[in-house]
Amino acid sequence: MKGTILLIEDDLDLGKQTQMFLESSGFNVAHAMDGRSAVHFFDNQKFDLLVVDIQMPDADGFDLVSSFLDRFPDQRFLFLTARNTRESKLKGLQLGGDDYITKPFDVEELSWRIHNILNRAAAADTTSLSVADVRLDMALMEVSFDRGHRLTLTSREYDLWKYFLTHPNTVLKREEILLDVWGENDYFLGRSLDVYIARMRKQLQFSSYLTLNTVFKVGFVLKTAATD
Template identity: 35%
Template sequence: MKPIPTKARILLVEDDTSLGYVIKDNFEQDQLDVCLCEDGELAFQAFETNPFDLCVLDIMLPKLDGFTLAQKIRSINKDIPIIFLTAKSMKEDKINGFQIGADDYMVKPFNIEELLLRIKVFLKRSVKESMTDFYKLGAYNFNHPNLELLHADQIKHLTQKEADLLKLLCEQQDKVVKREEILTKIWGNDDYFAGRSMDVFISKLRKYLSHDLQIEIINYHGIGFKIKVN
């Protein structure tokens, strides 16, 4: 999975050049990364070759109309929010049709601030969704639900237990987690053998994380473990 982007990337498709640039400028002042395309085909090419977080599509476009473009985009990515820009002249029933494939739509002429506001809502939502159970650990990214530990495009697949253990440590980064707590939460009992098994897992995690020397899993003798990033 991709690392957390600094700027959200917006695909803006608008054939009216001057309007397009007005919107683009406004968005960029709000720390959005905008790719402006002037027709549907160019837009789709851009979408195929670059990652985006959200699309703003005019309905009336040269070469490939916004609705068809949206379908093609959706065939690649079902989740990406799509906002349509519609002309005022558009008939109601047609708008209803569009609504189905759209996450939102705005009727021209619209207030750019209003559009920005709605975009922010979608971005906030998707950040929230993708951030759940996602931990940053030095040079690593740890995706708990997917059981993946990423480092410089290398993916290490973890087992459920490895992932659960790493998560428990990450949740309490820089704090000592008691052996007893780990054992009861993940192993379900805290006898001698479970304890030794856990030590084996700690050893494995250390090996997986050894590419970043800033990361340490420190043992507190007789107490537990702490994960630390210098």
């Protein structure tokens, strides 16, 4: 898949047609027809891009996006709307929108615009690694959280963060972690691993969506709330 899209569009026919075309272009698309459904999708899945209609029966697209950005400031989005006023376009761009497309629109052009946005995003993320509301800056060796906290890591902390964020929702055996991160497996390194795990759990208090769980007699799993 080229990317995961949340399409928020209250027109059923237009929404389904757009969803079908984008899926035929390789995107994974969820379609929400109102604000309430959009919130449900957003709470339970991470999306590379939101495509948002401004006028919906139960929500204003600007307000909806603002509420999402309060939780995930790096969320990418574009507006797809019949509002063609200068004021609306400026408001959409001021919110940080990647694009503002007015109806009627060419769905193939929309597909390419989305493709270009996600390609730019991928290029910008080559020095970072993100899962849910946690981002690891590999150049600065820092971990940051969407709630606003940022922590500078030691070399070993960085190695462990990178290892777990690369394998979310996967049970990782203790011996695998020691061999892959430390390069060897023995009793004393195992005790050191426990110290670093405790430290990571303390740091994860700033995340709303990630927990580091122990799998009895096996190892650990970095779990996202959406998988519960």
